[in-house]
Amino acid sequence: MLIVSASCLRNVVITRDSLYDGEKEGDEMKEFVNINESFPKKILTPASGFLSRYSHTLNPYIGCQFACSFCYVRQSPVGLFRGEEWGRWxxxxxxxxxLLEKELLKLRDKDQSITIFMSSSTDPYQPLEYKENITRSLLEVMAKQPPDFLLLQTRSPLVVRDIDFLVTLKDKVRVSMSIETDLDSVRKRFMPQSPPIQARMKAVEQLRENGIPVQVAVAPILPFSEQFPFRLSQLVNRIVLDDFFSGDGSGGKRTERLKISELYEEKERELWYGNHVHLQVYEKMRTAYSPDAFILVKKVFNVGCDRSCF
Ligand code: SF4
Structure with a gap:
C-alpha cells in the first residue's frame, strides 16, 4: 500500500518492500557494499559540460548501489581509479x-543565481538513503533556503518519502524520474539492481497527486513495448528522451567502451541501438501525446534551451 498524502508520509516508516509493493526484482543488490564516510570541503560543484545550464551539481554520495551497466560514471576517474567494482562501494x-546551508547563504550574499542538478554522478535515493537520510537533510535545508531551481534526478521510488519537503519548494523543484522502458525483462538485463519499473511509475503518480512538478526521463532509451508511449502519456505530459550517443557525455564513446551493444539481443540491436533511435522514439511518443505536451529530445533541442527544458 502506498501513501498519497504528504502530511501522512512523515508518520509512516518507508521501507523498500512498501515502495516496491512486494516486487523483488530491484532487490538484486550486491551482498557486500563497502560504505565509507566522506568529509568534503564543499558540497556544491559548479556545473559544466552538458549540465552547464545549471549553476551547480549536488551529490550526497560518491558511488551508486544501482550499478547500472550503462552508467557513464563507470568511465570517469572516480569509477576507473577507485580499484573497486562500481556498485560495490x-x-x-x-x-x-x-555545508549546503553555509554555501547557499554565501551564494545568496553574492546575489548569485542558484540552479541545482541533484545528482550528476550518483542516485540521491539509492538504498543507503533509506537509513542515512542525507538527501533528505539536504532537502530540509533547501526548504528553508530555497534555490532558484532544483532538478531532482532519480530512478528510485524512495523520493516519495520526501514529499513533505518537496511541496514546500513549489515550482522551484522538478522531479525527473528515469523510466527507460516498460519491460522488466529489459530492466533486469541492463540495470538489475535498480528499482522495478512499476514502482517508479507509482512514485510518479504520487508526486503528481501531491502537486509536485514531475517529468519522466526516458534516458537512456532502451527497447520498450508498443504500449509504453501510451502508458507514459497517462502518467506525465512532460518527457525527456536521451540516447547513449548524446547522453553519456562523450558522444557515445563511453558507452562503446562499456560494450553496452552486447547487452542487446541481435534482433533488438538494429532497431534500438544507434544514432537514429532518438528520432524514431520521438515519432512514437508524438503519436501518443497531444500536441501541447512537452517532449524534449536532448540531442536535437539542447542548443538554446534554458533550464525549463530539463
Ligand atoms: S542510478 Fe545513475 S548514478 Fe547510479 S549507477 Fe545508475 S546511472 Fe549510475
Whole structure:
C-alpha cells in the first residue's frame, strides 16, 4: 500500500518492500557494499559540460548501489581509479547538510543565481538513503533556503518519502524520474539492481497527486513495448528522451567502451541501438501525446534551451 498524502508520509516508516509493493526484482543488490564516510570541503560543484545550464551539481554520495551497466560514471576517474567494482562501494557525505546551508547563504550574499542538478554522478535515493537520510537533510535545508531551481534526478521510488519537503519548494523543484522502458525483462538485463519499473511509475503518480512538478526521463532509451508511449502519456505530459550517443557525455564513446551493444539481443540491436533511435522514439511518443505536451529530445533541442527544458 502506498501513501498519497504528504502530511501522512512523515508518520509512516518507508521501507523498500512498501515502495516496491512486494516486487523483488530491484532487490538484486550486491551482498557486500563497502560504505565509507566522506568529509568534503564543499558540497556544491559548479556545473559544466552538458549540465552547464545549471549553476551547480549536488551529490550526497560518491558511488551508486544501482550499478547500472550503462552508467557513464563507470568511465570517469572516480569509477576507473577507485580499484573497486562500481556498485560495490559508496562514500556518504556525512556533513553535506551543514555545508549546503553555509554555501547557499554565501551564494545568496553574492546575489548569485542558484540552479541545482541533484545528482550528476550518483542516485540521491539509492538504498543507503533509506537509513542515512542525507538527501533528505539536504532537502530540509533547501526548504528553508530555497534555490532558484532544483532538478531532482532519480530512478528510485524512495523520493516519495520526501514529499513533505518537496511541496514546500513549489515550482522551484522538478522531479525527473528515469523510466527507460516498460519491460522488466529489459530492466533486469541492463540495470538489475535498480528499482522495478512499476514502482517508479507509482512514485510518479504520487508526486503528481501531491502537486509536485514531475517529468519522466526516458534516458537512456532502451527497447520498450508498443504500449509504453501510451502508458507514459497517462502518467506525465512532460518527457525527456536521451540516447547513449548524446547522453553519456562523450558522444557515445563511453558507452562503446562499456560494450553496452552486447547487452542487446541481435534482433533488438538494429532497431534500438544507434544514432537514429532518438528520432524514431520521438515519432512514437508524438503519436501518443497531444500536441501541447512537452517532449524534449536532448540531442536535437539542447542548443538554446534554458533550464525549463530539463
Ligand atoms: S542510478 Fe545513475 S548514478 Fe547510479 S549507477 Fe545508475 S546511472 Fe549510475
Amino acid at each position: 559508496v562514500d556518504k557525505k556525512v556533513t553535506a547538510a551543514n
